[in-house]
Amino acid sequence: MRPEELLHSTPQGLYSPVGDFHVDPTRPVKRAIVTHGHSDHARAGHGAVLATRETLDIMAIRYGDDFAGSTQALPYGERIEVNGVGVTLHPAGHILGSAQVALDYKGCRIVVSGDYKPGTDPTCAPFEPVACDVFISEATFGLPVFRHPDPAEETRKLLDSLALFPERAHLVGAYALGKAQRVIALARAGGHERPIYVHGAMERLTAYYAAQGIALGEVRLAREAKPADLAGAIIVCPPSAMTDLWARKFPDPVTAFASGWMRIRARARQHGVELPLIISDHADWDDLQDAVLATGCSELWVTHGQEDALVHWALLAGLRARPLHMVGYGEEEAETGADVAVEPSAPERLV
Amino acid sequence: MNRFAALLDRLAYEPRRNGKIRLIADYFRHEPDPERGWALAAMTGALTFRHAKAGLIRELIAERTDPVLFALSYDYVGDLSETVALMWPAPHGRNDMAAPPLSVIVDAFSTMGRSELPAVLASLLDRLDETGRWALLKLITGSLRIGVSARLAKTAVASLGTLTPDEVELVWPGLAPPYEELFAWAEGRGERPQTDDPAPFRPVMLAHAIEDADFAALDPADFRAEWKWDGIRVQAVRAAGADGRHVTRLYSRTGEDISPAFPDLAEALGFDGALDGELLILREGRVQSFNVLQQRLNRKAVSPKLIAEFPAHIRAYDLLIEAGEDLRDLPFTTRRARLEALAAAHPGMRFDLSPLVPFASWEELAAARADPASHGAGADAEAVEGVMLKRADSPYLPGRPKGPWWKWKRDPHTVDAVLMYAQRGHGKRSSFYSDYTFGVWAPDGELVPVGKAYFGFTDAELAEIDRFVRRNTVNRFGPVREVTHTPEEGLVMEVAFEGLARSTRHRSGLAMRFPRIARLRWDKPPGEADRLETLERMLGAPEDASRPAARRAR
Structure with a gap:
């Protein structure tokens, strides 16, 4: 059978006509398999949702307990059948609970990787290559200019700056789900022992990570801190809050931003960042190639990002490859984070 | 070189003068001689590399990367040196090769012949990390912009001990890289360097x-x-x-x-x-x-x-x-x-x-x-x-x-102009719209931008303007907001400046010297702000109407 008969793209997202379910649909559907909790992949309002326990918990935190008609948790590596299509989840290494979805039907195997990254991350299970015929990849950082440095070295930049400017608050912009908790864990691994402060928008998610046994040390709410406590402290907030009225209460802040985009100077400048930290939860150019080759696939479909370059590389490497031109992914990462509105801005005044 | 490159990288993003001085001083404290001296030379403009043309850099990268992938990358990044620095393929066994110190790079560039340049440059790029490659390419193409003056770098040297920047200035003309005796003196380990310059600089007296x-x-x-x-x-x-x-x-x-x-x-x-x-x-x-x-x-x-x-x-x-x-x-x-x-x-x-x-x-x-x-x-x-x-x-x-x-x-020139665009500032001001582009009325009834100012106002005024900008935004372009500026609605600012010149770079054909916000004219409707003809007249007249001696009575 042609793989398109098992899975193809529709305006709602990837759809399996045999199994009658979508993967990461961008609009409400009857049955959805969700790879991870970022809002561009996990939307509220589906009839039924299949995902890891962690992803379901995160969706409940973000959208309320009634975010779907019904839910089913599937542990990594356990196979179930949906209308005859085998479904298995494998760790994607992107954020806590993130999964690749492996589908098998009549000898054809397709892996939807969602967002993923190889390498170590103390806040989630490590990425696992899964053998398949068709590999569906993102290409957020799918250009040869993106080769992410060692996250421990990047964290060192932050800790060095804290040592050099101990009187200044260090505001670190990070996406509320995943990146924020990873930055905290990285700072701990780098030896930073002081309390770390977070913006209200990431309070519940951070508490959830801690409750799952991820060591984050002492985390406090920034809004409850006295300005004197914040000198020389790390304060993690959604990127948009750095330029928001919210940021005004901090003593002479250094503005950092933890993102793979920080590799590009013009991007960092656009955000007014003074301390760019190249810490990414996505595969870089070399990772993408390694991941594709490790699956042994003969065909590569690219969902979103810099698909032209990755498809060009795959064709040169002798694979069949095509972009899916999917719309709606990458939005949470693109600018500021969808969670920003959770905490209303402080009244417009100088603090 | 990698550590110097990391410093340059950090300096390029640090807006504060004191922040820059501390970063440079911290580097000097941790970097041994003679490496730090060559870094000081690079920052004070005392180093000249044999300048490599962009064409050579393009050739080197073309030999090493796929043309389609290079074109896509260059298009995305928008800067040749940065694109090449990022996508330069790291050779196998890179970790076995120590990154070349700046002193080795300086030496290589001063001794090689023209024909050796491509091979020498390629081998240096092989041994540096991304930031190192970026800094080297910027240094040799002469387009390094990190906002550090020679004075600032010397101030950082002085801050290593108890010297004043003027004391460093005094001995500077007699010194040459890598400045080991200067560092020894600044750190209190050595004597004041003897300058044998017969025509040294003497610190000036200011008012x-x-x-x-x-x-x-x-x-x-x-x-x-x-x-x-x-x-x-x-x-x-x-x-x-x-x-x-x-x-x-x-x-x-x-x-x-x-x-x-x-x-x-x-x-x-x-x-x-x-x-x-x-x-x-x-x-x-x-x-x-x-x-x-x-x-x-x-x-x-x-x-x-x-x-x-x-x-x-x-x-x-x-x-x-x-x-x-x-x-x-x-x-x-x-x-x-x-x-x-x-x-x-x-x-x-x-x-x-x-x-x-x-x-x-x-x-x-x-x-x-x-x-x-x-x-x-x-x-x-x-x-x-x-x-x-x-x-x-x-x-x-x-x-x-x-x-x-x-x-x-003398009293400055002033005009009443209308706020058109506001941009967020840096550092303490990063949450404030503190850089203003203002315009005056052109003959066709449109506002034409005539200048940009980012100081002259008090903190309280800054807060007021910021509030105005946030409430009257009509368009957003990245960090820039366009605000309402019709004849009826908008904010009039009295802008003071030192002089006017013709400029082909500005749409108005004028450039202001040293513009700053003198006063906010909340009372004035934008339609009554000044017109381009008024500025044109100022250009023509040496003693002009904008500068009556009694405008601000002493």
Whole structure:
């Protein structure tokens, strides 16, 4: 059978006509398999949702307990059948609970990787290559200019700056789900022992990570801190809050931003960042190639990002490859984070 | 090199002067000699690499990467050096090769022949990390922009111990990279470096701006006044070296040697000594505006044609050294008499005296300041930016001591302009819209931008403008917001500036010098703001309507 008969793209997202379910649909559907909790992949309002326990918990935190008609948790590596299509989840290494979805039907195997990254991350299970015929990849950082440095070295930049400017608050912009908790864990691994402060928008998610046994040390709410406590402290907030009225209460802040985009100077400048930290939860150019080759696939479909370059590389490497031109992914990462509105801005005044 | 590159990377993002000084000082503290000395040389502009052309860099990357992937990457990043630095393929076993120190790179570039450049550059790029490659490519293409002046780097050296920046400036002209004796002295481990430069820089004396309230405590009889010329403050030094040959140097007020840009002046100084004065362009005996001087300063190559078209001249304020004798401890009036005698003995040279302005009371001086043309400045009045007050008994002191010297600038030009765009600031101001683009009304009834200002307002005013911007945004472009600016609705700002020049780079055809926000005119409807014709008239008229002496009564 042609793989398109098992899975193809529709305006709602990837759809399996045999199994009658979508993967990461961008609009409400009857049955959805969700790879991870970022809002561009996990939307509220589906009839039924299949995902890891962690992803379901995160969706409940973000959208309320009634975010779907019904839910089913599937542990990594356990196979179930949906209308005859085998479904298995494998760790994607992107954020806590993130999964690749492996589908098998009549000898054809397709892996939807969602967002993923190889390498170590103390806040989630490590990425696992899964053998398949068709590999569906993102290409957020799918250009040869993106080769992410060692996250421990990047964290060192932050800790060095804290040592050099101990009187200044260090505001670190990070996406509320995943990146924020990873930055905290990285700072701990780098030896930073002081309390770390977070913006209200990431309070519940951070508490959830801690409750799952991820060591984050002492985390406090920034809004409850006295300005004197914040000198020389790390304060993690959604990127948009750095330029928001919210940021005004901090003593002479250094503005950092933890993102793979920080590799590009013009991007960092656009955000007014003074301390760019190249810490990414996505595969870089070399990772993408390694991941594709490790699956042994003969065909590569690219969902979103810099698909032209990755498809060009795959064709040169002798694979069949095509972009899916999917719309709606990458939005949470693109600018500021969808969670920003959770905490209303402080009244417009100088603090 | 990787650590120096990391410093340059950090400096490129750090907006604060003090932040930059601390970053540089921290690097100096942790980096050994001679590496830190070469870094200091690179930051003070004392290093010149054999410049590699962009074409060579393109060739090198073309040999190593797929053309389609390079084109996609370059298109995305938008900067050649950065694209190449990021996508340069790391060779296998890179970790076994130590990154080359800056000193090795400097050495490689100074000894190799032209034909070796591609291979040497490629091998260096192989051994550096992404940031190292970026810094190297920027250094050799001459496009490194990190916002660090030579003065700032020297200030960072001084901050390693208890030296002042002026002390570093004093010994600087006699030093050469990698500056090991300078670091030893700054860290208290060594003696003050002996400078054998016969024509060193002496730190200049600067003045405080006088406020209205200051006059009450000052007696006019204690002071002498002279014009403050609108050029660049320089120190011209000539002395004989050990070999008997005369050395002539022209220094900026921060001690940078700018002689190469003014060979005509260096040749024309006909006596041994050190003059403090203003560098001006004179044509047929008339001082030209600062804009004319700017045109000469902007040129990189100093051609005979440029020298003929923009003849440089020094208008002398003070005499610090005469024939080896240090006059700086003598009172101003004594130094002045020596300067006058010197000028009389060397007529027709490329320097002349800045005349004293006679006055008996502050009112008389205020009248002279308001109308220099009829108080002795004559046809040069346009180049007068105010008066200087100097105590008759003041010695020549380094730095900016409070009391002996005052500057009393003329009132600035002002126009009422309408706020059009606002951009977020940096650092403390990163949550404030603090950079403003403003416009005046063009004949077609549209606003045309005439300038940009980011200071002049109080913190309270900044908060008010910020609130206005947030509530009246009509468009967003990244960090920039366009605000309402119709004849009925918008914010009028009184903008003060020092001068106007024609500019082909601005849509209005004008460029303002030193614009700042003087006042917010919440009371004024935008339709009543100034028109482009008003600014055009200011360009034409030396004494213009925007500058009535009584506009702000003293």
